[in-house]
Amino acid sequence: MPFIHNHKENIISDYLAGCLSLYPHLEKHPNLPLIYHKNHDDKTVPILSGGGTGHEPAHIGFVGQGMLTAAIYGPIFTPPSAKDIYQAIRFLDKGHGVFVIIKNFEADCLVFKQAIQKAKADGHAVKYILSHDDISIIPNHPFQIRGRGLAGTVLLHKILGSMAHQGATLEQLEQEGFELATKIATIGFATKSSTKPRAALPLFDLEKELISYGSGIHGEEGYRIVPFESSEKLAIEIINKLKLHFHWNPHDQFILLVNNLGTTTDLEMGIFLNDIKQLLEIEDLDIPLVKVGKYMTSLDMTGISVSLCHISRLNWLTHLQEPTQAFAW
């Protein structure tokens, strides 16, 4: 099946041109792979996030008042360069420093930390948080949580973005971010791997009627591949993993985010959501907010991830409910 595009080297710029034509609050930096919020209030701390392309609507869809100030991007499934991130920090710092949200992948950490170190050496106030919501395990290492940054990262974007918009300092964002990142967990499954545009082969290969638990967002294989049985069985596995992680009590308050990893149909999303919600109801949890849709995808991967955020501070819910300009929230 063809991937709809013009020239391979223009996939990202053509996509961005389409997006920018729809959303006048977004602007492309003339020299950097950076989309930023045009009317950002310079009296507040700017928030930068990003990573490789291929996770649309992340991260451009989360840029706007009340969420991210800017999103930096690299090629498909490849982080931007440390040099570009460094230049982006310089560009964004209007005297209140820059707060950076990094998805915990080795390649991302490497370049973001290099850039932050260099910016700090120049005198820029920069703080950052690692998003490590992934609770899936390394295959055959049942106690080693992978801790990658997955769809739960978007909840960090929203809560910290709203805080920054309301005037939080760099230190307050760091402190709240550390606490918050430990309260978010994500786990999912895939029924089909993503395929890099114009490459015929999926990155991992599932036979027909198999599913892979705990797959990543760059085609990384999951922790277990089993035959598909039912949506309910998928939901039971997912909720069990989340329960083991949180050790929740009845009436604990959680935010639920059910994320389409790319090309899952709405029918499947609704069916699976129904199973997840029924299992959570049995657990007697308090779920005041549910988000369902495409937040952090992996190109044309088919599958769903489930994120829960334990609302241990009441203002987190308020920040999630604040309006934002970001088009994909």
Next chain:
Amino acid sequence: MPFIHNHKENIISDYLAGCLSLYPHLEKHPNLPLIYHKNHDDKTVPILSGGGTGHEPAHIGFVGQGMLTAAIYGPIFTPPSAKDIYQAIRFLDKGHGVFVIIKNFEADCLVFKQAIQKAKADGHAVKYILSHDDISIIPNHPFQIRGRGLAGTVLLHKILGSMAHQGATLEQLEQEGFELATKIATIGFATKSSTKPRAALPLFDLEKELISYGSGIHGEEGYRIVPFESSEKLAIEIINKLKLHFHWNPHDQFILLVNNLGTTTDLEMGIFLNDIKQLLEIEDLDIPLVKVGKYMTSLDMTGISVSLCHISRLNWLTHLQEPTQAFAW
């Protein structure tokens, strides 16, 4: 690749249960395949639409204040029965009659018209409009427009829904609907056919790297199958067909709706949108509103349709811009 579900016969009810849990303004009728707006203002004319399942978020996603009053559904790609439609009309008529929007497919017309006839014989005031926005041709019959009801139907839902909410009579809805339906045109392409859940075969079969122009939303083959060349070539074919249809003049005002037919990635949507918008710019048209996303899908079909609505009455734009509760607008 498995289709995520529990029991085959519960695909639709499980999906609806998931949706209903998210949107408290929606209610399922206890005995009919009907989702309706719970707090519909009984002093206004109710609008009913619907058809087979498999087009999510249509039609449930367009039910709510300012759009549809109710959506009736049948099995996958199969219209509801005339009996159920008749009962739905009886249920919805609170003294102001019922207005029905029918997608122009032979099977749909048959059952909807039967139901309307029976309801009228009972004394219900019922008027209807056929949505026939498809401008693709029958293969090898270059002058026979198919005139099926495709994604442009959603613009009828929105404009007539807003008019009804503001107090339009049954006669006004009919009159405006007739006029409006002739001003909407849709044409699209597919890179992959839809597959019925749990059936391994696509309904039409495209070899790798081929695309089909003018394919329908039930797996019907298009008017021409050609090798994929570029997004720009696709956009040129689509815009040419629309131009031939409308014979537009510079500064004519149009609404643009770019519809994901199911499992197209956001990257592809953005790239194609960029090409479409550039071609429309050359034509010097006035496009005050652009909608991009999933509106009328065909299960897991990959492809995009483009709808244009010629705004020949200024209030149509106002009605499109009015807020609505419907979750998929």
